[in-house]
Amino acid sequence: MTTSQTTPRPAARPPRPSTKPNGQWKIDGTAPLNGNEEWKQVDDGLAVRERIENIYAAGGFSSIDPTDLHGRFRVWGLYTQRKPGIDGGRTATLSPEELEDAYFMLRVRIDGGQLTTEQLRVIAGISQEFGRDTADLTDRQNVQLHWVEVESMPEIWRRLEAVGLGTTEACGDVPRVVLGSPVAGISADELIDPTPQIDEITSRFIGDPTLSNLPRKFKSAITGHPNQDVVHEINDVAFVAVEHPELGIGYDLWVGGGLSTTPRLGERLGVFVSPDRVAEAWHGVAQIFRDYGYRRLRNKARLKFLLAEWGTEKFRQVLQDEYLGYTLPDGPAPAKPAAPGDHVGIHRQKDGRFYVGATPIVGRVSGTTLARLADLIEEHGSTRLRTTPHQKVVILDIPEDRVDSLVAGLDELGLQARPSLIRRGTIACTGIEFCKLAIVETKVNATAAVKDLEERLAGFDLPHPISLHVNGCPNSCARIQTADIGLKGQLVTIDGEQVPGYQVHLGGGLASQDRDEAGLGRTVRGLKVAADGIADYVDRVVRRFLDERDAAADETFAQWAHRAEEEALQ
Structure with a gap:
């Protein structure tokens, strides 16, 4: 198609002029107007690495200065992770110190998503040795590890930087990873x-x-x-x-x-x-x-x-x-x-070889899986792969006669090159398992829903991928407002009882997701889903869509969701 993509209408009104200074350096001067701006001016976040390597790695978690811990560490890709056993109802009532564990989430920065198998194997080794074998592919093309201790950071940086990787400015008030086309x-x-x-x-x-x-x-x-x-x-x-x-x-x-x-x-x-x-x-x-x-x-x-x-x-x-x-x-x-921009499936490269886009469930993998993936890629004659902004992985440079063998090997690793449209379109944020901001579990709930829906919808011919984005809090790390079905984690009241659940956003999408025009999803007043009810709701609303869609016009879920009556979306 060659029709021009129009600029989407802004979703927010211009802010009213403030009677107070907004802290704009060129207008108001650089005097800090809050505590966060104050500590950033006292000492730059980039400077904390030296203290991590020379002081905190030796002294352990208890030796870390609180401002470094809750502020400057982020510039080096480090966030304290959530202490196990704290339910979502307490997220907003406890301080960061009460919520946090003595372990870190660590983001490995991967600009453009470009990796070699050597680099992948190093990340895998760090996961296995220092992160309890955890690894998530994020929707910012990074790899995120968990259970990392500050004592391990000097060795982790040494290993990453030896192969051209790092964590510099992976988080914080800085220029974060630059997303790039995975192909x-x-x-x-x-x-x-x-x-x-x-x-x-x-x-x-x-x-x-x-x-x-x-x-x-x-x-x-x-x-x-x-x-x-x-x-x-x-x-x-x-x-x-x-x-x-x-x-x-x-x-x-x-x-x-x-x-x-x-x-x-x-x-x-x-x-x-x-x-x-x-x-x-x-x-x-x-x-x-x-x-x-x-x-x-x-x-x-x-x-x-x-x-x-x-x-x-x-x-x-x-x-x-x-x-x-x-x-x-x-x-x-x-x-x-x-066409969709997730690059899932088998595609011919410009040099005649092939690239294969594969789907883990909601980005969750492990160090062991990543190590085996590195071996599998090399066994098939390649040393290159890419991460994507859709929690996927793309393997490059595969000879045509090795494609089927690679796809079979990927399946064994839980990385499907021919996934169901539900599995393909589902992503989830970190959730309450590790994140201090979360209210609801995401990865586990979304994984269970995908497997359930693959059985329920097996006999249906979906005309397009259905994007299902599951987020553990209102901050939208999993892009809930731009999904066909976006679920925002919160405590919800169902049958008079307050339980973990999600507010529902419907009909969002971006230019790369079969949308005529990028747009934000709609919310339906009172529409809430219990945390264990994702599959029930998605099954119900997708069947209603298939019954009511305008097939002659090739109507998408997003188009239908914006015109449907609220009753149809319940």
Whole structure:
């Protein structure tokens, strides 16, 4: 299809002018207006690594300064994980100190999702030796480990950095991992390989102390693939490949996307960015966020709130006049994707070999599985793989006569290249098992629901993948507002009893998910699902969709969910 993708309508109104300073450095000055901003100015998060290696690793968890523990550690990919046995009803009533265990979640940063089997084997070994064999593929292309002790961090960093990996700025108020097309450089369909642009951004700016104190997290994405496979609409800054009628192949620049409790889709600035200027444009947007972003209130400290106040015209003008020093040419919008952007299945590469996209259930794997995956890939003549923004893994460079053997081996590891549409479309956040913010379990509940639904819906011919996103709290790490069925964890009252459950969002989606236009899901007043009732609800609403959809128009679940009566969605 060649119809232009229109800019989605913003989901939030511009904020009312504040009578108090917003903590915008270029307007209000740099004096900190809250405790969080204070400690960030006292000592940069990048500086804490030396203390971790030389003091805390020797002294253990009890020796860690509280401000380092709850603030600066994040810059190095470390969050304290939730103490087992604390139910979700106590999440909002206990302090972080009461909720946390003496162990860490550790995010291994994987820009562009690009890995070698050697790197994968190192991650697997760290998981097995230091993380109780835990490993999750995240929807930010990272690998997340658990049960990590501070005493182990010097050795973990040594092993990661020996193979070109790290955890620098994997979390915190910094530029986090740069999402990239999982099939960069190998897809026969891509317009441009974004790897050089990702490499330039990360080599120049990750670990740069001039960008290590942003108002909050800063998320980036770049793709050269027409299926728009990096969920660009929900990143602070994103570059989507387009072909300019006069200037050739380059990128369309989007800014201001983000979900959480105030979701807002990013918007096009309407400019064309040539490949050699992507890093400069990225840096300009990051500096705008640093200098003009709101810092007084943490819940307003994302770029989306600044964009809502400024609008795209002013944002573009400030970017050009104050940070670039030149005018960016007008550019075209990207065309609507012709296929889903998760790359699941078997696909021919531009060199004649194949790449295979495989689906674990909700991103949950293990160190043992990752080690076996590295062996399997090498046994089939390859040393390269990619992680994806959809909690999937893509194996590259497989000869045609080895594809079937690889697919069989992946199946044995629980990584399906031909999954059901329910398994393919389901993702889940960390949940109450490890996360201090969670109210409800996610991975276990979603896994049980997928297996149940595969049996219940086995006889039905679903016309499209059904995306089911399960989140343990309102913060939307699993992108609940952009799923066909998004479940937000909370305590719900069912039959007069308060139980763990989910609020339901329906009909959301992004350009890469069979949507005519990216959009946020709708909520139905009073529609709640118990934590153990996911399969019952999804079964019921999907059957209703199949009964009522306009098959002649190839109506998607999202389209139906937005037009259906509330009764049909119960």
